[in-house]
Amino acid sequence: MNPVSALPQSSITADDLSGVGQPWQRDLSRAIRTSAELFKRLGLQPEQVAGGLADDEIRGFPVLVPESFLARMRPGDPTDPLLLQVLPRQEERETVDGFVTDAVGDLHARRAPGILQKYHGRVLLIAAGACAVHCRYCFRRDYPYSAEPHRLDDWEVSLRAIEGDGDVQEVILSGGDPLMLNDQRLEQLCRRIEQIPQIERVRIHTRLPIVLPSRVTESLTGLLTGLRPQVVMVVHANHPAEIQGDCRDALRRLVAAGLPVLNQAVLLRGVNDSLAALEGLSRSLINVGVMPYYLHQLDRVSGTAHFEVSEELGRRLITELQARLPGYAVPKYVREIAGDSGKTPVFSG
Ligand SMILES: *Cc1c(COP(=O)(O)O)cnc(C)c1O
Numbered sequence: 001m002n003p004v005s006a007l008p009q010s011s012i013t014a015d016d017l018s019g020v021g022q023p024w025q026r027d028l029s030r031a032i033r034t035s036a037e038l039f040k041r042l043g044l045q046p047e048q049v050a051g052g053l054a055d056d057e058i059r060g061f062p063v064l065v066p067e068s069f070l071a072r073m074r075p076g077d078p079t080d081p082l083l084l085q086v087l088p089r090q091e092e093r094e095t096v097d098g099f100v101t102d103a104v105g106d107l108h109a110r111r112a113p114g115i116l117q118k119y120h121g122r123v124l125l126i127a128a129g130a131c132a133v134h135c136r137y138c139f140r141r142d143y144p145y146s147a148e149p150h151r152l153d154d155w156e157v158s159l160r161a162i163e164g165d166g167d168v169q170e171v172i173l174s175g176g177d178p179l180m181l182n183d184q185r186l187e188q189l190c191r192r193i194e195q196i197p198q199i200e201r202v203r204i205h206t207r208l209p210i211v212l213p214s215r216v217t218e219s220l221t222g223l224l225t226g227l228r229p230q231v232v233m234v235v236h237a238n239h240p241a242e243i244q245g246d247c248r249d250a251l252r253r254l255v256a257a258g259l260p261v262l263n264q265a266v267l268l269r270g271v272n273d274s275l276a277a278l279e280g281l282s283r284s285l286i287n288v289g290v291m292p293y294y295l296h297q298l299d300r301v302s303g304t305a306h307f308e309v310s311e312e313l314g315r316r317l318i319t320e321l322q323a324r325l326p327g328y329a330v331p332k333y334v335r336e337i338a339g340d341s342g343k344t345p346v347f348s349g
């Protein structure tokens with residue numbers, strides 16, 4: 001999960017997107033890119049949406065919503081939980097104490113170009129700066145993607161650094177969204193990682209199966225199941241209404257291919273800060289074979305304060321979830337504290 005004002009000039013080059021004609025690439029090119037279009041398609045008047053921002057007021061991180069995600073919103077509902085995740089609002093422009101650009105200390109964790117390491121045994125590789133959706137609460141919306149490597153050759157220095165570190169067992173492909181790379185680029189990167197003897201796992205942090213389900217093709221699952229390292233998929237859905245139709249089918253395809261699939265969600269005001277939403281999310285996930293992994297306390301990134309839910313409410317919600325669901329359906333409620341050796345439990349019951 002993650003990007004910047006540098007998102008538009010992301011690390012995806014025209015070349016990476018070659019092979020256009022893939023249905024998912026066509027779906028991406030047809031995504032909605034303005035608030036005005038979003039309102040029109042949902043039958044909403046801008047004044048119905050509290051603090052909705054006009055397109056010319058949004059700088060650097062414009063509206064981006066694939067049709068598939070739009071199709072899962074309720075028309076005419078200005079409080080739709082999917083809409084609220086992607087709709088720019090006035091509050092984004094407010095400066096709030098404690099909300100800063102690099103809230104999770106990413107810039108201090110940069111070990112080599114495109115590589116962040118905060119925790120033992122695993123490194124995070126910023127594989128692509130772009131995403132298929134722009135989530136307004138994104139914690140890496142201000143990450144300087146344009147400064148990171150774009151091509152496999154540019155990665156070489158960083159991959160050698162991983163090679164020279166016998167303690168690293170897992171490479172996490174993140175971004176942006178690593179599945180924004182086309183299959184050819186993704187395969188090149190994965191094959192190179194596969195050559196590093198001590199790498200046991202490749203983890204893919206992606207929102208594409210949720211927001212652009214057509215990305216989950218047979219050639220993608222074939223690529224991911226054909227690697228020597230075990231691939232682990234971590235998707236990102238926040239509300240049960242996301243797990244429907246083509247998204248549910250895409251998750252089933254990943255699971256049917258034999259890939260472990262986990263979900264991380266962010267606790268978001270107005271989106272999933274209720275027992276009904278969190279319970280529904282967990283049930284929708286486990287019923288397609290996806291395991292709830294983390295529920296993240298919002299990282300305090302500038303422009304996202306209006307999404308914050310108190311930890312007190314978060315703890316209460318998790319307690320209620322524990323009373324209602326099988327143990328494996330309850331995500332770990334965590335927050336990221338810069339400098340800690342792993343995600344920090346906000347609550348473990
Ligand atoms: C969150 C994060 C990870 C993954 O942590 P897990 O607890 O293994 O899921 C790895 N690296 C960085 C830099 C992270 O922020």
Ligand code: SF4
Pocket residue numbers: 001002003130131132133134135137138139140141175176177207236
């Ligand atoms: S999918 Fe959303 S939260 Fe994840 S990196 Fe992209 S914009 Fe950020």
